[in-house]
Amino acid sequence: MADDASLRGGVATRPDPIVTVDSSAFWAGADRGELIIQQCGDCTTFYHPPRPMCPKCHTTAMRPVKANGRGTIYSYCIPIHPPSFGFAAPPIVALIDLEEGVRIVSNVVGIEYEKVTNGLKVEVEFEPTEGGHQVPVFRVTTKKKAR
Numbered sequence: 001m002a003d004d005a006s007l008r009g010g011v012a013t014r015p016d017p018i019v020t021v022d023s024s025a026f027w028a029g030a031d032r033g034e035l036i037i038q039q040c041g042d043c044t045t046f047y048h049p050p051r052p053m054c055p056k057c058h059t060t061a062m063r064p065v066k067a068n069g070r071g072t073i074y075s076y077c078i079p080i081h082p083p084s085f086g087f088a089a090p091p092i093v094a095l096i097d098l099e100e101g102v103r104i105v106s107n108v109v110g111i112e113y114e115k116v117t118n119g120l121k122v123e124v125e126f127e128p129t130e131g132g133h134q135v136p137v138f139r140v141t142t143k144k145k146a147r
């Protein structure tokens with residue numbers, strides 16, 4: 001984790017998450033080192049980001065589920081300007097398609113800018129924030145394209 005751009009001299013500079021009622025299970029899971037997504041209690045659809053109602057059947061019956069943490073980079077960007085607050089170097093911001101079928105916005109760590117590409121397989125890990133919490137990020141596990 002020490003190679004992440006949000007660590008300056010080993011000290012976390014990444015901002016703390018903004019926790020809402022809907023996202024509290026997600027962030028509590030991150031603090032435990034678990035990637036939590038929501039699953040509908042009626043139709044079993046997985047969904048993310050957290051929200052109060054199933055996007056498919058509109059029930060409010062939902063349960064937090066631990067995702068397996070594996071996914072594929074769908075797309076990415078490297079925001080250069082303005083500089084990203086809390087990062088020593090621009091982060092790789094990516095859309096990750098999780099194996100459960102939901103898409104999550106996160107950072108890809110441990111890879112040079114010129115080597116990141118769509119279709120790479122990734123796995124979740126967690127990085128500290130300045131206030132002692134954790135946020136999920138993803139590390140490339142294979143250089144092979146998924147499709």
Ligand SMILES: [Zn+2]
Nearest residue numbers: 040043054057
């Ligand atoms: Zn549903």
